[in-house]
Amino acid sequence: MSYAAKTLLIFLALSALLYVALCALLYAKQRALIYFPEMTRVAVIQTDISVDRNDVVLRGWVVNPGQPGAILYFGGNGESVEMNRGDFAVHFPEFSTYLLAYRGYGASDGQPNQDALFADALAIYDHVRQRHPEGPIAVIGRSLGSGVASYLASQRPVDRLVLVTPFDSLANIGQTHYPLFPVRWLVRDRYESFRYLPQHSGPLMVIRAPNDAVIPARHTDRLIAGLPRKPEIVAFPQADHNNLSNDPRYWRSLRAFVQPATVGVN
Template sequence: MLKILIMIGGVVLVAGIAVVVGVRYLERKMIYFPIPFPEGYWDTSDFPGQLEECTFQTDDGLTLHGWLARTPARGTEQPPTLLFLHGNAGNLTHRRSNVAALLEFGVDVFIFDYRGYGKSEGTPDEQGLYADALAAYEYLLSHDDVDPQRLVVFGRSLGGAVAVELAMRRPCAKLIVESTFTSIKDMTQEMFGGLPIHYLVRTKFDSLSKIGQVDVPLLVIHGSRDTIVPVEHGRRLFAAANQPKWWYEIAGADHNDTYEVGGRTYFERVSEFIHQGGDS
């Protein structure tokens, strides 16, 4: 009997180890979907405004790549700069039309690829993405015409979690999070139902516990029909955030089409928040 119990215990142990190893192996593949160069839309010859190809270094020695796009709608005053932290899939070229549209509203945009995406070196992970955002922030501030008091941090989806972390750690003028989840734990619980997979996942991206430490004006944007990150995530983030804050729910929008469904109204709302910090 004892021998049988030992055998059963051994099988359970091996199975448990296999589950842990399997989850840890699949974790990164379930969270990050980078598309490296040359896939994408890299021809910038017809891009509106002035576009500068940029490379900069992270503290751990990786070279990252980005675009610094200057708005053609320039007045006498230096325009605000938007630091665009994109989502977990593709690369910066897949946000090309979004960036181009933002330029029309009098804002410069700096978008870059995290480690492992596009032309950037390395392999993505949570701490790495936080380090990448810090490096991008410092690179931007090395430009004489970029002032942290006119720097708006924008994060979409997973990029919203990176944006919250950055705004918590570095001065900025305002923060925008769009289609962003509360935490990987919450997302995992929703994806796997009652299975306790979240206990095995090391990645946190726990914006819900951090957003209350951000003390700049906040705009939270979410599609009402988001099938990837349910709108309740955005509502919970908004509820946990400090004032002043604004909520913008886009009726009928899913996860990746907020600015398309919202149309010109979307860009007007974002522009108004950037330039004035108020509701329409």
């Protein structure tokens, strides 16, 4: 074998080892690449509601307490959900809005992962249902929260469901952003909304930004295409993934869709 051929084989072998090592690193550190709770942390004393999950305590805020209807809001990755308190207070005075931080976020204990967040969402819903035994419960999930909300709506009755910048699955999103790596095989927290969302039979609205660089349009399209019924769709072509809610039409659209859930409630 020539020197050049041996050199090429060594180069290919080292490249393969490096690639495998990078895949192993991605697998081991994937949750640090998925979840970004650092900038959301607040002191426990700043919150006003908690849900005891035995292993952890989830903490957050309730807006307009004591109203007949309830809204559960599941925020985006890295979102400080308490920043929405003023908008929910103004736009949904007839609803009590629950803004509980994911485990590991805000003042909530623990570390985030898909199974835990799914179980927490069910516990939050059950807690809120006890507080609102007769009233409607609407659920709004944004970005990462759309995956949590889709799962919740497959397991509990949700009167109105809103998904903001939703996706088909986190594994597919990751594959789009990291095409050189077999992300679909590596990722554990998959958030497969395409599996869960068709099980929701109630009214559904999808709010999207067609030029979203974080969640490319095709991933929202695939989610919608797999539904048995076409949802109400509101698009904000001039917005991006992060500034969508700055448009006044965002809150008007939410209210127009969610508010009818209170009809007939005393």
